[in-house]
Amino acid sequence: xxxxxxxxxxxxxxxxxxxxxGDVSAFDELFGRWTGRVLHxxxxxxxxxACAEELAQEVFVRVHRARESYRPEAKxxxxxxxxxxxxxxxxxxxxxxxxxxxxxxxxxxxxAALLVTDEPGPDRVADARRLxxxxxxxxxxxxxxxxxxxxxxxxxxxxxxxxxxxxxxxPKSVKALVHRARVALARTLAMPDGLRQAEEGEEx
Amino acid sequence: MSERDPRDERLDEALSALLDGxxxxxxxxxxxxxxxxxxxxxRLDELARVDEMLRAVPEPAVPADLLARVRAQAEAEESxxxxxxxxxxxxxxxxxxxxALAAAAAGAALxxxxxxxxxxxxxxxxxxxxARVPESPGVGxxxxxxxxxxxxxxxxxxxxxSAEEILLVMELETLEDLEILELLExxxx
Numbered sequence: 001x002x003x004x005x006x007x008x009x010x011x012x013x014x015x016x017x018x019x020x021x022g023d024v025s026a027f028d029e030l031f032g033r034w035t036g037r038v039l040h041x042x043x044x045x046x047x048x049x050a051c052a053e054e055l056a057q058e059v060f061v062r063v064h065r066a067r068e069s070y071r072p073e074a075k076x077x078x079x080x081x082x083x084x085x086x087x088x089x090x091x092x093x094x095x096x097x098x099x100x101x102x103x104x105x106x107x108x109x110x111x112a113a114l115l116v117t118d119e120p121g122p123d124r125v126a127d128a129r130r131l132x133x134x135x136x137x138x139x140x141x142x143x144x145x146x147x148x149x150x151x152x153x154x155x156x157x158x159x160x161x162x163x164x165x166x167x168x169x170x171p172k173s174v175k176a177l178v179h180r181a182r183v184a185l186a187r188t189l190a191m192p193d194g195l196r197q198a199e200e201g202e203e204x
Numbered sequence: 205m206s207e208r209d210p211r212d213e214r215l216d217e218a219l220s221a222l223l224d225g226x227x228x229x230x231x232x233x234x235x236x237x238x239x240x241x242x243x244x245x246x247r248l249d250e251l252a253r254v255d256e257m258l259r260a261v262p263e264p265a266v267p268a269d270l271l272a273r274v275r276a277q278a279e280a281e282e283s284x285x286x287x288x289x290x291x292x293x294x295x296x297x298x299x300x301x302x303x304a305l306a307a308a309a310a311g312a313a314l315x316x317x318x319x320x321x322x323x324x325x326x327x328x329x330x331x332x333x334x335a336r337v338p339e340s341p342g343v344g345x346x347x348x349x350x351x352x353x354x355x356x357x358x359x360x361x362x363x364x365x366s367a368e369e370i371l372l373v374m375e376l377e378t379l380e381d382l383e384i385l386e387l388l389e390x391x392x393x
Contacts, residue, residue, distance in 0.1 A: 031271050040263045053267060057274055064278035135257045153224045154255040160226050171226075179220035185254045 012076030020067045027067075030076075031060055037156065038084050044151055045088035047140050055087045078162040085148055085166040092144050138188040142181050149174050150181035219248050223255065 012033065018026035038059055042052035062083050139147055145167055152158045152166060153174070160171040160178070167174065218234055238244045 028271065031274065035266045035270065036263050039266055040261075043264055044261070049264060052264070053270065057270060057277065060271075060274040061278045061281070064274060065281065132261045135261055139258070151258065155258050160221075160224065175217060175221055175226065178224065179217040182220050182223075182251050182254050183216065185258075186250050189254070189257065 010072070010075050010077075013072040016063075016067070016070055016076055017072065020070050027064060030063070034077075034080060035060065038080065041081070041151055041156065042084055042088055044136065044139055045085075045144070045148060046091055047136070051091065055084070055091060058087055059084050074165065075162065077156070077158065078165050081152055081156065081158065081162070082166040085152075088148070089144060134189060135185075138185050141188060142184055145169075146177050146181035146184070149177035150185070153178045154182070215244070216247060216251075219244070220251055223248070223252055 012030060015026040015030050015033075019030065035056060039052055039056045042055045042059075043049055046052050046055065059080065063080065139151075142150070148167060149163050152163045153160065158166070160174040163174045163178075164171045167177075169177075218228075218230060219238075221228065222231065222234055222238075238248055
């Protein structure tokens with residue numbers, strides 16, 4: 001089976017199998033490899049560092065817990081992001097979390113502020129931080145599934161098939177989700193010569 | 205602003221997939237067209253810049269004790285007498301929600317007692333949707349995320365608390381009681 005063969009080649013799968021067979025250091029290595037990225041993703045999803053940390057902890061507890069029943073039927077990253085995505089989406093759907101996010105959105109003052117990064121200036125570090133905040137705020141305005149799909153495909157480099165598994169949908173839907181998210185972000189961030197000009201058929 | 209041509213939308217979507225390295229039958233043709241068309245090149249660059257900006261968001265620092273916390277939680281769960289009883293667990297945040305809901309339910313129950321027009325008819329109490337308690341990330345199996353919308357913000361509040369929601373609160377209160385029982389068990393052991 002092709003998927004199984006691919007999975008066997010996955011180095012993370014090898015580590016997970018080693019952990020299953022009693023090598024505790026394999027779990028530590030997996031944790032070291034993936035925690036930063038998983039935490040990054042969760043923080044973008046739930047927009048709350050403490051909550052993201054708690055969810056990241058839960059993700060790896062589940063990995064730890066699943067070692068005996070683990071079967072290498074998919075890439076490790078697909079499995080890991082599936083756990084993280086479902087925890088994040090469940091968290092976001094809590095009534096009190098929804099309320100929290102709405103209030104946070106009010107506090108951001110909107111994400112329309114444009115940062116032109118190629119503008120020379122002495123405060124490039126501050127500019128980079130501001131860029132990060134603008135992008136985070138713009139990302140937060142996306143519907144959660146678009147946010148998840150875009151992050152997993154564009155930043156984490158997951159294939160549409162992998163993202164589809166994480167979001168329990170089809171690759172075709174992922175393609176549309178990712179695209180809509182990209183276009184929305186491009187518009188929100190009001191990029192120079194942005195898509196709105198393209199829409200209006202303006203020439204450069 | 206004029207409406208975009210649906211064909212342009214599809215083309216944009218194909219450009220987006222190109223950025224993600226998702227091959228399809230038209231990939232080579234699209235690449236060739238991008239090479240010939242400054243307009244398409246510009247659109248592709250605009251979409252690619254979104255990705256660059258996302259990748260530039262700094263990664264958060266991983267807390268130094270996170271691995272130890274994961275191990276401690278995992279080992280505590282594995283060495284516990286049985287899942288859910290006596291095993292140390294993070295405090296379930298829905299209990300906080302439960303308290304808020306309990307307050308809401310008390311108000312709604314009082315309103316139902318005092319007069320008609322507030323809340324739902326009693327027969328809706330037996331509706332099957334009552335069991336839709338939000339899943340806690342700390343408990344339960346890795347269930348698929350429901351595609352339907354879960355109970356919304358209207359749960360917390362006096363004005364529109366339905367009989368269904370009151371029953372939900374009662375269920376949460378029962379769970380809270382179980383938590384207390386577990387705590388007592390721990391103290392006694």
